[in-house]
Amino acid sequence: MDEVDKIRSEINLVDERILEALANRRKLAEQIIQAKEVAGSPIRDFSREERLLADLIAKGRGQGLDAHLVTRVFHEIIDDSIRSQQLHLLDYGKTGPNRVAFQGIEGAYSELAGRKHFAPYLDQTVFTGVDTLEQVVNSVEDGDVDYGLLPVETTTAGSINEVYDLLSVAQLSIVGEEVLRVEHCLLAIDDVPLANIRQIYSHPQALAECMKFVAKLPNCQAMPYADSAMAVKKVRDGQDLNAAAIASEEAGKLYGLKVLRRNIEDQQNNFTRFLILARKPSAVDLRIPCKTSLIMATSHEEGSLLRALSLLHEYKINLTKLESRPIPGMPFQYIFYIDFEGNTAEARIGEAIEKLRSATTSLKVLGSYPAQHRAKTSPRVEILASGAPETGAEAPEQPAGKKEKIGYKLASRDHKPDDTIIAVRGVRIGGPGFVVIAGPCAVESREQIHKCARYVRECGGQVLRGGCFKPRTSPYSFQGLGFEGLQMLAEAGREYDLPIVTEVLSPADVEPVARYADILQIGARNMQNFSLLSEAGRSNRPVLLKRGMMSTMDEFLNAAEYILDRGNHQVILCERGIRTFETATRNTLDLGSIPILKRLTHLPILVDPSHAAGKRELVIPLALAAHAVGPHGLIVEMHPEPEKALSDGPQALHFSEFADLMRRIYQS
């Protein structure tokens, strides 16, 4: 046996031990739910989960494991435990046989969703494909099957109207939901070059989700077909080398087609939500977080919808969806579909529904069912940051300022007294929290940005930065890797579960950059580029607007006003130093602007000590000073090898310095 084989067999043994440990853990989850039933305890205890994670992270670190790895692995393990505890409390599906109808043929996305949903009971579940969504409903109503699966919304197209119309007349209850990540493949009978493809068959929905990909293929026609798996079968039966289908990889395997390209969907996060329908509602244990769906109509009078919705507000019910559909035969009158968090078996929800009956002209409760989304407990940033080496620091109290004259409206506290909090993939910027955005000045290579992302995550940084389009003083300096760099940045962000921010230089780039970036940055040099501000104002991505190096606060807030006025209310301001007569620093960090801006505006405010300092050794002192004046966070440049950086190397922190900064910020 050579060395590689020897090590591999050791790895195999370790993997087996991991499996054994997982199986043991699952058995304990089954035991604990019974003990919890006796004790009447809830399934989840978030503070225990947080303590557990903190403890595991500390122990993992002691053994040289990343906090991110430990968090990711235990998120899955904890989620599995919650899922099996919830399954224990649920009745439906358990006492098979389960007959399930879906639209399409074997390999269709609906069938995949069904398999995922009934995964614990697959041996007693039979799936039947039917031609139309209406037939799915009919076969449940007629008792031919026990459950029906209907796709109800997709992340690209939004609601599927036909399903809402069917739900309004069907005599059925919703007993479950399932969310499927839809990853489309281009499939053909052989490994042909993409340029040879002339026809692409698929369900219109799948074609719409890959519209940009299809449009790029020369002389290629999109051919709508009843279902994606049927399209695969059609391509297989046709044996035409110029034809392809868009469907799941599973459908390709099932019908023997080759994958020409994977993940061809235009949006990276492409999900479809399905509902599971049955003839009777299914009671759900109160310990399982539920959603409830209902359909209602309100009288055709002013304020009637508002009255109904305020009732929900009165009972502190959190709406997750509100959809309107025209009532057939009654022009400009609508019925409303509502999803909210809660279970009709709860007294509070029951009461709210009773009151809602008198505030509506019709009301149909479609059912309460376990919510598919299970929140993940995150380790507190203090826990992550405290992994860095020892030293100390303290921060003074915030100074107060005085009111100035204003030349803007929407950005002002008069317009909106409360702090704006911008939520980006679970990270909240603004309000009481403090976030750190970090990363290199510019994305230089896949390896460089992955290293940065991993380290940012490890130290508790919440957002990853990296310039792909660089505004450089000299045209001969490195200009950034453009869209290629953006792909690398997005990939690193996904890998380490960090939202990403990157600068956009021209109005034409706003839309394509926004497809990948979670936050768009408008740099100091472009703070008064009004066409860029307007275009960013039309985007639905948050905008990180940096203060121009020659700008007053009034000009700064008016620049933000451009974005707000065009409809984008998610603006984050960033003080990054201004140009003064002083040359000892790259710019002069105007820390006085922070308390002043905080009084003038509700928008979140960050400080960038890196571009202000221009020199690495000044970054930590300035960052600590900035932290003391009360901004909502920092944006800092760091690099695995600052000496070799292609831009702004002299101001980039080494990783160890970044760790030190994080520990000092979150310890103070």
Ligand code: PEP
């Ligand atoms: C940057 O953040 O990389 C940048 C170019 O910043 P500024 O626009 O503040 O100079």
Ligand code: MN
């Ligand atoms: Mn820079």
